[in-house]
Amino acid sequence: MSDVSIEAPAQSKKPTIFFDGVSSRKRQVTLTLGDALEIVEEGAEPVRWAYADIRRADSPAGVLRLASTSAPPLARLEIRDAALAADVTARCMRLDEHQTSRRGIAKIVGWSVAAAVSIVCVVLFGVPLAADRLAPLVPKPVERRIGDAAEVQMKTIFGRSVCEDPAGKAAFTKLVNRLRDAAGLDDTMTAGVLPTSVPNAFALPGGKVFVLKGLLDKAQSPDELAGILAHELGHLKHYDNMRGLIYNGGTSFLIGLLFGDVTGSSAVIFASRSLVEASYSREAETAADTFAIDIMHALGRSPKPAAELMFRITGKEGGSGLTNILASHPLTEDRLARMTKEDRPVSGPPLLTDKEWQALKGICGSGKI
């Protein structure tokens, strides 16, 4: 049959309904399949739809619902008769052009994978690089502001105010200053002891180092404490706080972007973040250990006692429940092994006299915690 011949309207018992896209009025129509689809309603101007403009719209089974790109966007023609629907379908060559095809899905998958790969590469290589380069460039006042905020929090958690016993403080300052000079840090850094029984120590942005009283109680010699302090100074020297902040911020943002959740709350994001960040943190810890070893050597002391102190703590605590110094750190026994290897006979003067060490142990007063 030729395209120009106008067929006798192949209408059927099942009605064909037309919505003109302007009103919700249901119009019973008949169709004429000429060189364009003609929609005829009794007593109204016929509407012509060019076959090339006709697109399929979503419809339930048993209904062919059509739209036209040149008609009002919501105009719909609903054909319920199967034979008529087949007739019309055969003439509309571009009926399904706008639907997502198999190729379309392949494209989505392909580009998503490409996006994922590039995000993973940036997380693994780009963000660490950016963190390393950017951290030293963060202006000191900014760093200090962040540090101040962290300090207020830490003091809320770990108690009241810094321990102030004058003799103990003098000994502590002496120890810190010797380490600081050996580390080549400027005198903007501060250090203090917080009165809490948690055995830990940490460095905050803006050159703040805190030793918790619990660690001091477990330490048996100045060298043990000095090694830990040197480790924390290593964090300051390497800008580890700012690096970590940039790195963690960057990775959580990117991983969140990947899984489509910028707040980063879901379990996947949490798991992948912890995984990536723990490895980054372990690297930083190893670097800080290296730094501590170098400082202790420079002072003519052995780094081994510090590792023994750590081991004593993890041993007693069962390797869990500790926050800063041990979690996401290298294994304590590995660290002990490493520092034992670096053990050299003592060549420098003791860092503190016995009297100073006793004063330092009592910096928070006695039995107040």
Place this chain on the structure above:
Amino acid sequence: MNDMQWAPIGSEPLPPPLPPTRVDFTGNRSEFRKMVTKGAMLELVTFGFYRFWLVTDIRRHLWTHTAVDDDAAEYTGRAKELLIGFLIALAILVPIYLAYFLVGIEFERWQAFASVPLFVAFYAFGQFAIFRARRYRLTRTVWRGVRFWMDGSGWAYSFRAMAWGLLVFLTLGLALPWREAALERYKMQHTHYGDLTGDFEGDGWTFFKRGWWLWLLSPVALVIFPLAPFFYAEFRAREWRWWLDGIRIGGVSLSSELPHNAFYGLYWKVIGWWTLLSMIFGAYIGGATMLVVQLSGLPAEQVFGPENGAKSIPMLVAMVIGYFALALALNIVMRVYLQRDLWAKVLETVEVHNIAAAADVRGSGELASALGEGFADGLDVAGF
């Protein structure tokens, strides 16, 4: 509309009201299941990017198989719009997060944990997103060649939601029915179908009377936790029914006979699947652990020590795969039961009164952007 007639009362007997029409849902369950299964797989290989397409497909399926007065609805939204909305939302949210971070530091300097209330700002933003996402979905909902649409302001809605939220918080949840009524009134009064305007006639007191004992008994569910799904199902069913009963659009009104126990089966099926899948996951992790321990020849504590990252990599990979499979399966279960089945269950109880009022409605209203959906996606909030 009937009582607005010009004819003087009594001059002509009023025609008896037409019987209410039903809403039919004709969607094929296995078709839906196949669609979400395929969608979940694609979501996995695309790292979640496929969600825009899957969500669109789900809505298209549900909308087109829902027929009111014999005419099926249509969802005209497309995934690309959602993707663009998400990207725009990202562009707006990122600086906000940065600002949040910086302001947070200043607050913390002043007082530890003072920045926690800042989180409230995000909650407000989430409410805004819920409103705007609803607007997007409605403007993509078409019935008889005319679309639904919304006006009103997302921020005005957010403000109301926050104020009512505070009241609910202060009254330990007792004010919840009034909050829902007020918010729904705001949403429905700004909802339109062509030139018809919506309204919400449900009031808080009715809802309160239907559900107050659930509020009283909720502490019991905390102790006897197998009761919790029953309570929740009761609450949801009562809420749905109250909500549907209150909906008006022009002269058209809805009512529902949703039984109070309608959702028991659904929730228990989800819990059953959840338990089954968790047990399979547990067994799988157990098996993988044994295998790794056997192969490495180390004692278990050492392989899974807190810092032993490198040596437990095979274990980690096995866990990640298992986790994804679990998440995938749960996703399918949730979508089939809590989206499709719940939809069908609710719709089969709905009656539409005076549908003739919507017989000749002039189309109007503009399409809304998908920005709201993007925010909702970015902030992880959902609502209707």
